Amino acid sequence: MRWHNRISPGRPLRAVTLVQPTRVDCTQAVAEEEARQREQAAYERGLAEGERRLSQQLLSQRAELLELQNGVLSSLRQSARQVVQQSEWALIELALEVARKLVSDLPISIEMITAAIRSALAQLEGAMELHIYLHAEDLALLQKSNAPILLPGPALESTHFHVSPEVTRGGCLVQSRFGVIDARRETKLELLRQSLHP
Numbered sequence: 235m236r237w238h239n240r241i242s243p244g245r246p247l248r249a250v251t252l253v254q255p256t257r258v259d260c261t262q263a264v265a266e267e268e269a270r271q272r273e274q275a276a277y278e279r280g281l282a283e284g285e286r287r288l289s290q291q292l293l294s295q296r297a298e299l300l301e302l303q304n305g306v307l308s309s310l311r312q313s314a315r316q317v318v319q320q321s322e323w324a325l326i327e328l329a330l331e332v333a334r335k336l337v338s339d340l341p342i343s344i345e346m347i348t349a350a351i352r353s354a355l356a357q358l359e360g361a362m363e364l365h366i367y368l369h370a371e372d373l374a375l376l377q378k379s380n381a382p383i384l385l386p387g388p389a390l391e392s393t394h395f396h397v398s399p400e401v402t403r404g405g406c407l408v409q410s411r412f413g414v415i416d417a418r419r420e421t422k423l424e425l426l427r428q429s430l431h432p
Contacts, residue, residue, distance in 0.1 A: 326430045334423055342403045347372045348383050354408040354417035367398035367407040 340346070351366060358364065368376070373395060376384055384395065401407055405418030 323431065326427070330423060330427050330430075333426075334420075337404075337419055337423075340404075342372060342375070344375060344379050344381050346404050347376060347406070348381060350404060350406050350417050350419075351383055351408070354406055354415040357415050358408060358410050358412065363392040363394075363411065365394050365396060365409040367396050367401050367409070369401045369403045369405075370397045370399075372401075372403060372406075373397055 347368070351368075354366075355364070375381075376395075398407060402418055402420060405421070408415040408417065
């Protein structure tokens with residue numbers, strides 16, 4: 235564009251300098267562009283590296299969380315088994331305690347004592363000489379009522395009845411040359427307890 239009009243200042247110009255038009259240095263522009271591209275590439279590499287590390291961290295945390303979850307579930311399964319087992323044992327103990335109290339509250343009868351003796355004798359078939367140990371009150375009750383079990387007979391020829399402080403009411407101990415049969419009520423309850431517990 236050309237300027238056709240003349241500029242005439244009204245006063246003389248002082249301290250005026252002629253300014254040369256500036257040229258853009260091509261090498262500087264290229265260097266700035268390369269620097270910008272390097273900066274952009276470094277930014278993209280850093281972003282990719284950050285995403286990769288974040289992904290690895292997330293995978294690691296997910297694996298730890300799964301391991302923790304599996305551990306908690308396994309612990310809960312074991313705890314549930316233990317609770318069930320402890321509950322079973324507690325119920326068994328409760329049932330045995332109830333049975334013990336019921337049996338101990340039953341009045342001692344001739345039939346009960348006779349049944350205990352016959353049960354013990356059934357385990358010793360063929361034994362020649364037997365010694366039957368009873369509680370003092372049980373033996374007195376049998377003698378007072380002339381219980382048939384005390385009467386001599388072919389099966390009880392060599393059977394001897396004794397009083398023993400070791401025997402509680404309603405039970406007996408039977409001794410033969412083969413050993414001792416413990417038919418006391420507390421022994422029967424303990425055998426029952428052992429058979430019910432694993």
